[in-house]
Amino acid sequence: MRQLPAHSDPSYGFSTTPFGECCIAFSNDGICALTFPETRESAYADLDNRFPDVTFKHNDEKADRLVRQIFEKGSKPVLNIIGTEFQLSIWEALKRVPAGKTTTYAQIAETIGRPKAVRAVGTAIGANPIAYLIPCHRVIRTDGTLGGFRWGLDCKMKMLAYEKK
């Protein structure tokens, strides 16, 4: 699996979104993480766990600039997505789900040509490193119920309502 190069000026910072405070991590290669942690400590832990060999510089100013671009201007910044082949195929499929629409875990499994891997699809979606920009909140269960969400079903509902017209 590809790693985040240490020479690419990895940084992170906190900022405010319509869904609460987020932690965003980025480097010269693009955004590598966007999370909605309960506490800052858990945000650090999350980053450290995902990129054990990388030390990030604190830069709230740049973080804030990025967050404004995303949530105020609606632009789609460059992403630097790091994961296994299986995960990448799923996260790419997620990016093709338009805002305001939902899909199901089973449909994603179908899309990537692994119709039986539904359970694994759920796990991989849960491991999505870049919340919102990789729209894991648009995936619900086949029976129409919400399914799970890493940062709480509340947050998932807010995101869906926000996109629903």
Next chain:
DNA sequence: ATAAAGGCCACCC
């Protein structure tokens, strides 16, 4: 190498 844990689903009650 192997076990255990998942943001699931279909099927039963």
Next chain:
DNA sequence: GGGTGGCCTTTAT
């Protein structure tokens, strides 16, 4: 509504 068995990947022993 709740419980079981099967499915597949990832992570931690």
